Amino acid sequence: xxxxxxxxxRADTDAQEDTDAQADTDAQTETDDPTEIIRLVNGLSCDLPxxxxxxxxxxxxxxxVGPDAKERLRILRAAKSVAIVGASPNAxxxxxxVGTYLQQxxxxxxxxxxxxxxxxxxxxxxxxxxxxxxxxxxxxVFRRGSDIPSVVDQVVAAGAKTIWVxxxxxxxxxxYDAEAEGLTVVMDRCIKVEHARFHGGLHLLGFDTGQxxxxxxxx
Numbered sequence: 001x002x003x004x005x006x007x008x009x010r011a012d013t014d015a016q017e018d019t020d021a022q023a024d025t026d027a028q029t030e031t032d033d034p035t036e037i038i039r040l041v042n043g044l045s046c047d048l049p050x051x052x053x054x055x056x057x058x059x060x061x062x063x064x065v066g067p068d069a070k071e072r073l074r075i076l077r078a079a080k081s082v083a084i085v086g087a088s089p090n091a092x093x094x095x096x097x098v099g100t101y102l103q104q105x106x107x108x109x110x111x112x113x114x115x116x117x118x119x120x121x122x123x124x125x126x127x128x129x130x131x132x133x134x135x136x137x138x139x140x141v142f143r144r145g146s147d148i149p150s151v152v153d154q155v156v157a158a159g160a161k162t163i164w165v166x167x168x169x170x171x172x173x174x175x176y177d178a179e180a181e182g183l184t185v186v187m188d189r190c191i192k193v194e195h196a197r198f199h200g201g202l203h204l205l206g207f208d209t210g211q212x213x214x215x216x217x218x219x
Contacts, residue, residue: 064175066186073198075162075184079137080109082191083129083160085151086142087112089120094166095142096121098192106195111136129158138162140191141169148174156181164191 035047088095099121112120115127139160148171155163167190178185
């Protein structure tokens, strides 16, 4: 027959206290977990603990929808000036290709914004949007997704009306915030591809059509 000693009893008590303490800690942590409003695909929103698996899953899904093709065409047709934030003098960078295309295939007044460059594609480079000689109609952005909120602030401060975030760059919260500030937002789309396909030089999927036409394309 086994005998329960005082040491065993104390061990059991200590273990139970540790379990209770951990439960209290877990409960407190759950209570202290900050919540955030998550937008759903149907346009509704809900308040969830920020670190919950469901919040993380919903946060990864895209709910923001930008201008459709007709509206993007209207934006491009109405614009007279374009500023490229994050423009690079490096010929291997995508911003360089886009700048080259817009120089050669559009009538936009083009401005390059890069505080670390003096000249890009033969044009003066500006340190920021505030330094431009005019307020651009479209601000094209080649920056990391995490940088987009600060760029939105700069666009608003400069008085520009449209921010166009390049293909592969996504910050949904920044898109909603920019629209709340009155900006027109295009995101995760290449302005070169959009301009080219709207003007007869590119297939919907981005392939060069090789199209030869006597019709005068819109610039």
